Amino acid sequence: MTELPKKVYEKELLRLQIELVKLQEWVVATGARLVVIFEGRDAAGKGGAIKRITEALNPRVCRVAALPKPNERERGQWYFQRYVHHLPSHGEIVLFDRSWYNRAGVERVLGFCSPDELHTFLMGCPSFERLLVAEGIQLVKYWFSVSQDEQEKRFQERASNPLKTWKLSPIDIESRKYWDAYSQAKDDMMQATDIPEAPWYVVEADEKHKARLNCIQHLLSLVPYEPVRKESIKLPAIKLNKLKSKKASSHTKKTLDRPPKIAQRLVPDYIAAL
Secondary structure, rough: OOOOOOHHHHHHHHHHHHHHHHHHHHHHHOOOOOEEEEEEOOOOOOOHHHHHHHOOOOOOOOEOOOOOOOOHHOOOOOOOOOOOOHOOOOOEEEEEEOOHHOOHHOOOHHOOOOHHHHHHHHHHHHHHHHHHHHHOEEEEEEEEEOHHHHHHHHHHHHHHHOOOOOOOOHHHHHHHHHHHHHHHHHHHHHHHOOOOEEEEEEEEEEOHHHHHHHHHHHHOOOOOOEEEEEEEEOOOOOOOOOEOOOOOEEEEEEOOOOOOHOOOOOOHHHHHOO
């Protein structure tokens, strides 16, 4: 596997992020609604791709929905109900870091749903997604595919890196036992829910940098965005206080009388002691 040079990756990522800003401006200007679903095995790189997409975007326009396990009330609702709450309004983008497809994956494999609940989901999900598309929401679904060896390598890194241990949940650790079961669940899920209105796209994700760039470029190719005409930005001059002098009718500039810094609670400069 040929590793992508860092300079090439950073240059191309910057270009794509500029395009993502243009896409965002188009979404706001046209009132479009975009939903992007990120699914895949644990440690497949979904979070890294989402982070690079949102990095330069306005969080008021593009938000991430990463739902925790359902509470007691949510368990008594229609299965899709709590996800509907997070769908975009006009001029918004929502990225689902895992989605309603939890039912076809982790819930199925670890026994958190019954066979009847799974069957109902697989039969009903295509109709649910067709309703979203008919309503005018563009729905894009990505599956991040990672090999067993690469997943194990990433798990080991997370276990030893204090910045990443939070990514290893008890569910993630338990899921390592069920590679084949997850493979079967993924195959059944795609067979039942790969529909023309909302097809599945698979991202080969053993090489993280390539996966991120490929995913972002593909997403940009699916959305029919166009550059939004904007007036050039002109920064106004800073307006200074002008106080009228008692001795003359002319105005004189005077510095604003502000409280001394010593009156403020300043954060200690610990860097100075390094």
